[in-house]
Amino acid sequence: MRIALVAESFLPHMNGVTHSVLQMIRHFEARGHETLVVAPDAGEAAERAPHGRTELLPSVAMPSYPDVRVAYPTTARLARVLRDFHPDVVHLASPFALGWKGQVAADTLRLPSVAVYQTDVIAYAERYGLPGAAPLASAHVARLHKRATLTLAPSSASEGQLSALGIDRLRRWGRGVDAERFRPDRRSESWRARIAPGELLVGYVGRLAAEKQVEDLRVLTDLPGVRLVIIGDGPERERLERQLPGAVFTGFLGGDQLARALASLDVFVHPGESETFCQTVQEALASGVPVVATGRGGPVDLVRSSVDGWLYRPGDLDDLRARVLDLTGDDAKRRSFGEAARESVAERTWESLGDQLLGYYREAQRLRPIDDASRARGLARPDSVQPPQARAWKRYVALGDSLTEGLCDTSRMENGEYRGWADRLSTMLAQGRGRFQYANLAVRSRRVRDLVHEQAPQALAMRPDLVSVFMGANDLVGHGADPLRLAAHVEKVVRDIRATGADVLLVTPLLPDRRPARIFARRFALYAVELRRIAAETDSYLLDAAALPALGDRSMYADDKVHLSSRGHRYLAYRAAEALGIPDAEALGRLDDALHGFDAGEEPAPQTDWLREHALPWVWRRMRGRTAGDGMVSKHADYIVIPGRNAPKRSKLG
Known part of the structure; x- marks a missing residue:
């Protein structure tokens, strides 16, 4: 996980906010996560975080308390800092001034935010006797924390105070103590x-x-x-x-x-x-x-x-x-x-508090796309979303286009064959479940109409208990595409599948983070909002691939700059497993990435003439009304058996 911590105060000024941020950085780094600290610049006395990255922003000292500094970056600059880091979540440490801009920047980038309430600025305003300051501080605190995806309060008194301000999504998160040092x-x-x-x-x-x-x-x-x-x-x-x-x-x-x-x-x-x-x-x-x-x-x-x-x-x-x-x-x-x-204090360790905080981050990741969909439809956001619970699925069918087919994922595959995120996911679903069956009906270049008239009916006839639906990108890049109409067709497919009692994993299409692709950004965003709504209303699982900043990294894409590389497919597979509630999916993903960073068949492809090798053939096919998938059939049109953990034979998908 990539975690951006926006801290209202930081080194060299040591206080409760700084101390907890430092403890969390150490914990996250020990767990294999990447961190970025964004904090006020203290000038010559400034210190950087002992681990990860640090971005110090221009600040001024408070006249009555020079050790405390207030940063004054523009929201646009802060958004650029976050965009460059590609965080999975934004942690707002005791947010007020810099934290407000951090929240606005997170909203701009559609990133989940977790605001940690650590300083009672309302009481401070009252005690320092600034005329009219307390009501202004109350209004600001309420406005900020209502926008945050989650707010963490350290005590029952803080919970009561924030609740009285109308702040929802409150969770309890205290502080750890170094019982080895303090004894x-x-x-x-x-x-x-x-x-x-x-x-x-x-x-x-x-x-x-x-x-x-x-x-x-x-x-x-x-x-x-x-x-x-x-x-x-x-x-x-x-x-x-x-x-x-x-x-x-x-x-x-x-x-x-x-x-x-x-x-x-x-x-x-x-x-x-x-x-x-x-x-x-x-x-x-x-x-x-x-x-x-x-x-x-x-x-x-x-x-x-x-x-x-x-x-x-x-x-x-x-x-x-x-x-x-x-x-x-x-x-x-x-x-x-x-x-x-x-x-x-025996159980109040920073380690246990750090793991609890990671759990809140994951909850915020689940809530953010639902918040976006609710906001788009003018609905109130739900107070909570229960974490996904993996079921004992026995029959999994994957529907989609080239991404689900696995195009460009040649890792440990024979020449001309592809693996893909759905194949990888099937092996994780099979672990410890005895006889597990898997089919992949995806074919490159397929569109939503193919999902409706071909793939979905075929899948329903196979009576699966889990179906993944990852479709729409090919439609959205076409002339005159209507995201809302396309989503309505997908919604009917999802509801038909759910009516059989089967579960659905709905995946939002992703758009490569490249300048030429930006002309389609609005279509993809509208379509993703609708898919999030559909997932929420049909009680389906959601893999919000469009909201995963890591998938904007160039290393996630193959030489054609459109399809995922083996690394990208692997990343998507573990995010899918996490969305389905498979235990330890994130840890397994980090281990797999470490072991197979550049697998056989996964070496970086030599640079080619992209225009000649990829772009012009695509344009030529379009002009002739043809697609790369013409005449092709799905690679697993019927169920194959994926051995579980204790099976004597290993599938070539493993």
Whole structure:
């Protein structure tokens, strides 16, 4: 999968947004995915992502908080950046300014987007007292997240806030924690002795900014035998040093230094009421440190009152002081809470969160074409689409033209024979299913009328339980083609097949990403919208090949620049398997691509005179009213048996 992450903030400014983006990049790269980070350029201090590609965009620093930068690219430029990368999904990290343009660019390119809500900008606007800013921020957040294919909220409080704004498609996605870095045995007595020898340490970790409400900790500065420790930096530091006499300010700590400091605390406190999640609370829990936090926002889902910490009444500073005293005054309770704290984060790994996020990406890929079709017809988008569930199909028939016939896919085939995506798919469908039968009725140059009058009736007579329909491209490049009329004919075929109880895999025709082909782009787009509608209304499986950016890559096409190469057929086969819900299809596809990058019969063809070898013969046939498929018959007009995994004999399709 190719993943573009549009981040509202990034290195060198380390915060929750940057941290989660870095964690996801590492996870995606380890899983074999390609990444692009699009973020504000911090000038001379700018840093690139440790893996994958990075595109830094012009930005300006916020006057009151220079560490935070706001990018100001045009939407057209951002769209070009995404188009050049060909992403499968756009991840919007804490979107607001740059994220809005990222969403508009994703819509322009018809790409699925996943917006991750990480910053409560509405609460920030209220706290900073900007006149009229909060209603404007609310309206902007609602507008942005309603356009996103999916919105991920980190906590129940965030879900409630977004739901109240009328935002649909909400899913829960928290944050992982590095339990290897943050752990109890990082506790350092020497560090404690340097900070405040012989005293209990009650500490806060985070940005020193107004929205964090660190000044509320003033009620803890006179606790007997307790030293308040403030770890972090920010624009409010000087003011807080005056308001919190006796507190130790360490400045910013990161990495192992932060892990050691956190584990060396006796109690962790966090007074901020506008936290969408609060990663530092989770890191304190992983460090075996009991937590006292406000009973509002993200901490509500993280802290179990009377088990691993306390949630005090928001705004009640007397309650805050009492909860801290409860723990500093009882060594046994503090140890018990600390042990429970560590246990509470055992399953909250970045690895598990990363895999969950990939699942949301796949859901967004399924939803985007349905959203496009719904929007084209003026309908409300559905809240969800259930992931495909593979069935125990026994008889599969493929219908179509040269692409389904497999033209130009000569990988491991005898001279003059072709393999193709449908042949490849049949071998995956056969795995572990005993006797599996497959027929391929596709013939090059065939059109929708051939689907209606020849291929579909023949397929129905064979009583299949799965039929793929990939047809229409030859019609759409013809003079005066009517996409809506063509789609209506296809719809009748699909409904006739579905009436027998058989499943249908409907494939949208793809158009090579080349200048001469662009004159047909509107026709192909209208036709694809109709096929998406048909798939949704008939409860059919959909392989939205037209929306797969990877199929715009030149290496996916054969020397004629029209038909798919072996690599393209292989890619399409695994996307079809994924659409049908075949387990591990994506992982199998990556493995196959690695093993057979250039198979025998798959070497790049020598460059030929394209005009003479391919274009002029096509024009000549058209002028004479002939096609390349005249007189040809389908290669598998009747069922052949594809051996399953445990079969003793191997099919030549394997």
